[in-house]
Amino acid sequence: xxxxxxxxxxxxxxxxxxxxxxxxxxxxxxxxxxxxxxxxxxxxxxxxxxxxxxxxxxxxxxxxxxxxxxxxxxxxxxxxxxxxxxxxxxxxxxxxxxxxxxxxxxxxxxxxxxxxxxxxxxxxxxxxxxxxxxxxxxxxxxxxxxxxxxxxxxxxxxxxxxxxxxxxxxxxxxxxxxxxxxxxxxxxxxxxxxxxxxxxxxxxxxxxxxxxxxxxxxxxxxxxxxxxxxxxxxxxxxxxxxxxxxxxxxxxxxxxxxxxxxxxxxxxxxxxxxxxxxxxxxxxxxxxxxxxxxxxxxxxxxxxxxxxxxxxxxxxxxxxxxxxxxxxxxxxxxxxxxxxxxxxxxxxxxxxxxxxxxxxxxxxxxxxxxxxxxxxxxxxxxxxxxxxxxxxxxxxxxxxxxxxxxxxxxxxxxxxxxxxxxxxxxxxxxxxxxxxxxxxxxxxxxxxxxxxxxxxxxxxxxxxxxxxxxxxxxxxxxxxxxxxxxxxxxxxxxxxxxxxxxxxxxxxxxxxxxxxxxxxxxxxxxxxxxxxxxxxxxxxxxxxxxxxxxxxxxxxxxxxxxxxxxxxxxxxxxxxxxxxxxxxxxxxxxxxxxxx
Amino acid sequence: xxxxxxxxxxxxxxxxxxxxxxxxxxxxxxxxxxxxxxxxxxxxxxxxxxxxxxxxxxxxxxxxxxxxxxxxxxxxxxxxxxxxxxxxxxxxxxxxxxxxxxxxxxxxxxxxxxxxxxxxxxxxxxxxxxxxxxxxxxxxxxxxxxxxxxxxxxxxxxxxxxxxxxxxxxxxxxxxxxxxxxxxxxxxxxxxxxxxxxxxxxxxxxxxxxxxxxxxxxxxxxxxxxxxxxxxxxxxxxxxxxxxxxxxx
Ligand SMILES: Cc1cc2nc3c(=O)[nH]c(=O)nc-3n(C[C@H](O)[C@H](O)[C@H](O)COP(=O)(O)OP(=O)(O)OC[C@H]3O[C@@H](n4cnc5c(N)ncnc54)[C@H](O)[C@@H]3O)c2cc1C
Ligand SMILES: Cc1cc2nc3c(=O)[nH]c(=O)nc-3n(C[C@H](O)[C@H](O)[C@H](O)COP(=O)(O)OP(=O)(O)OC[C@H]3O[C@@H](n4cnc5c(N)ncnc54)[C@H](O)[C@@H]3O)c2cc1C
Numbered sequence: 116x117x118x119x120x121x122x123x124x125x126x127x128x129x130x131x132x133x134x135x136x137x138x139x140x141x142x143x144x145x146x147x148x149x150x151x152x153x154x155x156x157x158x159x160x161x162x163x164x165x166x167x168x169x170x171x172x173x174x175x176x177x178x179x180x181x182x183x184x185x186x187x188x189x190x191x192x193x194x195x196x197x198x199x200x201x202x203x204x205x206x207x208x209x210x211x212x213x214x215x216x217x218x219x220x221x222x223x224x225x226x227x228x229x230x231x232x233x234x235x236x237x238x239x240x241x242x243x244x245x246x247x248x249x250x251x252x253x254x255x256x257x258x259x260x261x262x263x264x265x266x267x268x269x270x271x272x273x274x275x276x277x278x279x280x281x282x283x284x285x286x287x288x289x290x291x292x293x294x295x296x297x298x299x300x301x302x303x304x305x306x307x308x309x310x311x312x313x314x315x316x317x318x319x320x321x322x323x324x325x326x327x328x329x330x331x332x333x334x335x336x337x338x339x340x341x342x343x344x345x346x347x348x349x350x351x352x353x354x355x356x357x358x359x360x361x362x363x364x365x366x367x368x369x370x371x372x373x374x375x376x377x378x379x380x381x382x383x384x385x386x387x388x389x390x391x392x393x394x395x396x397x398x399x400x401x402x403x404x405x406x407x408x409x410x411x412x413x414x415x416x417x418x419x420x421x422x423x424x425x426x427x428x429x430x431x432x433x434x435x436x437x438x439x440x441x442x443x444x445x446x447x448x449x450x451x452x453x454x455x456x457x458x459x460x461x462x463x464x465x466x467x468x469x470x471x472x473x474x475x476x477x478x479x480x481x482x483x484x485x486x487x488x489x490x491x492x493x494x495x496x497x498x499x500x501x502x503x504x505x506x507x508x509x510x511x512x513x514x515x516x517x518x519x520x521x522x523x524x525x526x527x528x529x530x531x532x533x534x535x536x537x538x539x540x541x542x543x544x545x546x547x548x549x550x551x552x553x554x555x556x557x558x559x560x561x562x563x564x565x566x567x568x569x570x571x572x573x574x575x576x577x578x579x580x581x582x583x584x585x586x587x588x589x590x591x592x593x594x595x596x597x598x599x600x601x602x603x604x605x606x607x608x609x610x611x612x613x614x615x616x617x618x619x620x621x622x623x624x625x626x627x628x629x630x631x632x633x634x635x636x637x638x639x640x641x642x643x644x645x646x647x648x649x650x651x652x653x654x655x656x657x658x659x660x661x662x663x664x665x666x667x668x669x670x671x672x673x674x675x676x677x678x679x680x681x682x683x684x685x686x687x688x689x690x691x692x693x694x695x696x697x698x699x700x701x702x703x704x705x706x707x708x709x710x711x
Numbered sequence: 712x713x714x715x716x717x718x719x720x721x722x723x724x725x726x727x728x729x730x731x732x733x734x735x736x737x738x739x740x741x742x743x744x745x746x747x748x749x750x751x752x753x754x755x756x757x758x759x760x761x762x763x764x765x766x767x768x769x770x771x772x773x774x775x776x777x778x779x780x781x782x783x784x785x786x787x788x789x790x791x792x793x794x795x796x797x798x799x800x801x802x803x804x805x806x807x808x809x810x811x812x813x814x815x816x817x818x819x820x821x822x823x824x825x826x827x828x829x830x831x832x833x834x835x836x837x838x839x840x841x842x843x844x845x846x847x848x849x850x851x852x853x854x855x856x857x858x859x860x861x862x863x864x865x866x867x868x869x870x871x872x873x874x875x876x877x878x879x880x881x882x883x884x885x886x887x888x889x890x891x892x893x894x895x896x897x898x899x900x901x902x903x904x905x906x907x908x909x910x911x912x913x914x915x916x917x918x919x920x921x922x923x924x925x926x927x928x929x930x931x932x933x934x935x936x937x938x939x940x941x942x943x944x945x946x947x948x949x950x951x952x953x954x955x956x957x958x959x960x
Contacts, residue, residue, distance in 0.1 A: 120725075147903065147906065149906075151781075151784070151906075152902070152903065152906055154781075155781075155784055155785075155788060155902050155905070156899065156902055159788070159896065159897050159899075159902055162896065163896050166896075167896075199896070202898065203896055203897075203898045203899055204898045204899030204900045204901075205899055207899075208899060217899050217900065217903065219899075666740050666741055667741055669741075670741075
């Protein structure tokens with residue numbers, strides 16, 4: 116059963132206790148963001164998600180979006196929920212107050228996003244894209260475009276989309292064919308076909324602002340000849356009201372595995388009026404502002420669904436009576452024991468839990484870096500935060516969506532056959548989670564980004580933003596009575612990460628295929644070490660708080676036990692990953708293409 | 712006209728309440744607390760009256776521990792203008808609350824006090840009535856509709872047989888029933904504004920009220936578990952059981 120309750124206690128733990136929320140209100144522009152405000156926002160967001168959005172999750176999945184004559188209808192209730200969402204100010208939660216946003220920090224917004232994803236992922240995609248489009252425009256568009264479009268996108272009256280993909284061009288955006296012809300008035304006429312465009316057409320917003328990758332007539336070939344254009348569905352009038360329809364239409368929507376409540380649109384641009392965003396042929400740079408923010412958000416989708424699946428699995432595991440505990444009946448009065456008594460069910464639940472809470476903690480760390488990047492006074496601190504975010508973005512995207520998918524599959528497993536059928540909503544989680552490993556750059560491509568761009572960047576400077584704090588921490592805590600037993604496995608795993616990093620640097624330099632061959636497993640290895648570090652830090656806080664806040668002892672005991680589970684039962688995967696990485700590409704590339 | 716809305720911090724309605732092992736009360740440690748749902752309805756009604764131009768200011772008052780200021784913030788985030796926290800630790804019985812409220816009314820001189828008909832923790836359903844008696848004001852309890860008219864208020868009440876409408880003159884007490892309205896969600900901008908709205912801190916002594924309990928709780932127990940039902944074979948059997956065993960017809 117989909118039973119989601121926002122994990123507010125754990126969210127507060129991550130934000131206040133682990134990462135220290137008091138620091139936020141010392142940053143310029145965040146003076147108002149005190150712990151009590153944070154709690155009030157989390158509380159209300161949780162209420163909105165559980166009462167308004169979550170009830171539409173299964174119905175939205177069953178009904179799906181429908182297409183007729185260029186018009187897309189979202190499932191019943193979505194339109195009203197979207198209106199309430201925007202009226203509540205949630206659409207602009209992290210946007211600049213200059214454009215009507217609430218200016219709240221990423222540290223808080225990421226948690227609100229997680230709730231949205233848990234409660235109703237398909238619903239959250241449209242506001243997510245609007246936010247991505249907002250980021251690209253805010254960082255790269257002319258002031259005039261910003262003034263004209265951002266306020267309505269911040270309040271959600273207008274939504275956003277990102278139009279990259281074309282039939283012949285997915286990962287390789289250098290193959291974009293859509294054309295943009297300059298006009299005398301400084302605008303462009305955009306012509307071409309885009310596919311797979313999320314929220315490219317729907318009935319929730321008054322206007323849709325498409326950000327479109329296209330090529331100008333004089334553009335260099337390949338990725339260096341792509342520019343970014345703003346193409347609205349309706350051309351706005353001077354007074355800000357929507358004017359005539361622009362030359363962009365939705366010609367169909369995809370039938371697909373999951374996220375049925377989110378439309379995936381084929382879009383046809385026929386001499387549609389658009390405006391250049393950023394510099395000519397530098398569209399990828401502008402698009403990356405959008406994609407970086409979106410990639411972290413897509414990571415959150417994995418976490419959100421993993422959490423929802425975990426909660427549902429726990430409820431079922433306590434109710435479902437099958438078999439007897441191996442150490443003798445725990446509930447002799449009943450025909451069988453609840454399946455939560457079985458070690459294998461425990462393994463499943465603990466794995467989900469350790470992944471979810473670990474990812475939430477790591478997301479909190481990255482979100483703090485986003486806030487420091489934006490608000491810190493010290494330029495060095497801003498730089499460090501930027502390095503760290505650049506390094507962690509592909510990890511968060513790929514690791515969280517891989518683990519999120521695994522967690523939803525485990526959730527289904529706990530339900531047995533009742534997870535595979537539709538009624539309990541567990542198979543929806545699995546279907547919804549699967550896309551997050553593909554869009555916003557497939558997870559394979561994230562791994563390439565990590566090894567190909569992020570590792571070598573500035574002679575390994577990005578890497579230091581992670582390696583140094585972890586090394587320092589391990590040094591400092593090695594003799595800690597409580598943490599020592601956790602530091603040992605962490606430092607072992609960290610050793611594997613160092614070796615794997617050196618291996619890729621060395622071999623990859625000579626033969627880029629070696630780096631490519633190692634990439635996916637390296638990302639996983641890196642991610643597991645990052646989670647391990649988070650778990651030790653969480654255990655540290657929990658040990659302290661267990662004493663200073665005995666009322667909440669059960670919460671902290673569970674943290675400590677879960678930390679131990681992660682370190683003992685999951686982190687050892689790292690050794691196998693390193694073993695495989697070390698073996699190199701040879702066996703992977705051995706078969707001749709014809710032999711497949 | 713000012714409207715005064717008392718709001719109580721209670722165990723959240725989603726929480727499965729557990730009795731303490733020693734039977735001295737219910738478990739409150741680490742339990743999620745929120746505003747009494749009937750009080751949310753009261754705040755909503757006051758806000759609607761203000762938005763309709765029938766009231767000028769909505770003041771929320773909470774009587775309880777320091778954390779009750781969170782409940783006040785919730786009211787402020789919904790749109791109330793300011794808050795009053797009367798700090799009391801431990802149990803406060805309806806009569807003490809009513810006496811304190813009488814004091815607040817004396818200071819604030821509201822035209823209307825809108826309370827929840829009861830709080831979902833102890834279900835007393837007394838405070839509004841006691842306050843009316845202490846003040847000598849008319850009362851319209853269990854309201855499902857409130858219409859502010861010249862010099863008074865018409866309150867439609869939910870009673871056993873259906874609905875009854877009473878017209879109250881002058882300053883009056885209204886208590887809310889479930890169907891009066893559907894409370895709004897606090898918007899993000901209002902949550903942020905709420906931070907800056909003032910909350911005055913008071914104590915029962917400021918109103919000369921002694922809050923010492925007049926009642927003694929003898930014991931607290933979980934309700935007996937539900938017994939398994941039986942399947943009946945026919946309507947006749949059902950009727951017979953209702954007559955003979957249940958004795959309800
Ligand atoms: C539901 C849904 C919603 C979407 N929403 C949007 C949207 O809003 N806007 C938008 O523009 N797009 C959107 N997409 C498109 C999505 O981003 C692409 O599907 C994705 O980028 C992959 O491109 P592709 O499908 O063409 O796969 P391909 O690029 O053909 O990749 C196929 C496989 O090859 C691998 N591969 C490709 N190139 C390389 C390489 N160089 N090295 C190693 N491996 C490689 C990939 O990892 C993948 O496993 C959406 C897709 C779906 C299904
Ligand atoms: C599409 C479909 C087709 C099917 N076809 C058939 C069919 O043709 N004929 C037929 O008879 N059945 C059929 N089934 C039923 C299927 O075999 C059962 O769903 C399966 O055996 C699991 O039982 P369950 O669903 O009751 O899960 P449960 O037994 O309730 O198990 C739930 C979870 O608890 C775990 N668990 C349970 N007991 C223990 C234990 N003692 N120790 C450790 N872990 C435990 C399980 O591994 C699982 O993860 C079908 C089911 C589906 C969904």
